[in-house]
Amino acid sequence: MQVEGARQLRATLKKAGLDVQDLKDAHRKVAEQVAHDALPDTPRRSGDLARSLRPAGTQTAAIVRAGRKAVPYAAAIHWGSPRQHIKPQPWIYNAAQRTQNTWTGTYLAALETIIDAIEGVPTP
Numbered sequence: 001m002q003v004e005g006a007r008q009l010r011a012t013l014k015k016a017g018l019d020v021q022d023l024k025d026a027h028r029k030v031a032e033q034v035a036h037d038a039l040p041d042t043p044r045r046s047g048d049l050a051r052s053l054r055p056a057g058t059q060t061a062a063i064v065r066a067g068r069k070a071v072p073y074a075a076a077i078h079w080g081s082p083r084q085h086i087k088p089q090p091w092i093y094n095a096a097q098r099t100q101n102t103w104t105g106t107y108l109a110a111l112e113t114i115i116d117a118i119e120g121v122p123t124p
Helices: 006-015 021-041 074-079 091-098 100-119
Strands: 054-057 062-065
Touching (some): 021 054, 021 062, 021 091, 021 100, 062 091, 074 091, 091 100
């Protein structure tokens, strides 16, 4: 999922002398919402895949990671792997779609806070 105008917003924040930390926090909250919703649908055999879900937020994106060195099969399970005869089970992607109304509200609230801060900054 991609938010249109996010790059321009970050540039505007920088020009206004504001920190993009607000957007980073919003991205983290969105990732947490998606990861929380995805957890019950995570395919399970040993439980390692479910325990590997990690939400994160950067200045530019909300990220839900699955897998690590000990769980290298996460991407193959999520997106599928025809060569290995693994059908896709996009539980994280589905959770992002299901929770779109919730995380859209999170973004809108963060953007309103940012816009209010920008409007309060005097123009040169």
